Amino acid sequence: MKTEHINSTQVRHEWKSIVQGLASGNCYVVENFGKPEAIVISPQAADKFDLDVYFARVRNLPPVRLANVEITRSSEL
């Protein structure tokens, strides 16, 4: 499994190999003039992410009390 950096021209012209790459577990960072615009994770890589381990780490940290836990936004202007 590897991560490749590609641009939108490659997405248009090489989409078949990108689809194949995703199917074999590769991830892609789509860049626009060197600036990352999107990270595309293969379904296999996402499946391998161990949520048991991840949420054990989340629960191991002290609970967070935020003043604005919903991140509601106030009216502006």
Place this chain on the structure above:
Amino acid sequence: MIYLDANVLVASVALVVDEDRTEQAERLLRGREVFYTSALGDYEVRKHLAAHDDQHLMLLDALINQKVRLNIAWDVAIIQALKIARQFKAQLAVDSADTLHVGWALALGADTFASFDRRSGPRPLAMAVGLKVWPKAGPEDFAAMSRLKPKRS
């Protein structure tokens, strides 16, 4: 495809006990769907957790690198948000960031908008533009949506 609002990301990287939000977020992320968030959501989580343990932000990095796709194409999202603003005109009592989140979800082709925010209006707005909401819509969501009647131009 499910778009995650910032408050769902917060509950995914920090233990938020209100309404068992972390438990709900975990159940959502265990589903087989594809999850997306935006540069806006990523920024809002980092801002809100800035005063807390750095480990939360390390967890966010792990989540975004391995489970949740991050989209940072602001321009397309802004175009969608402005279309929403033109569609709803004065009825759009939803602020800029919420409108942008919903616009971003549309720009990505999401079918579901995941948000715990039942106060400031992104959920009814998402429903009004044809998205499903998570957690499941309740009477208050439908009541708020009915106030968002688009004006014909």
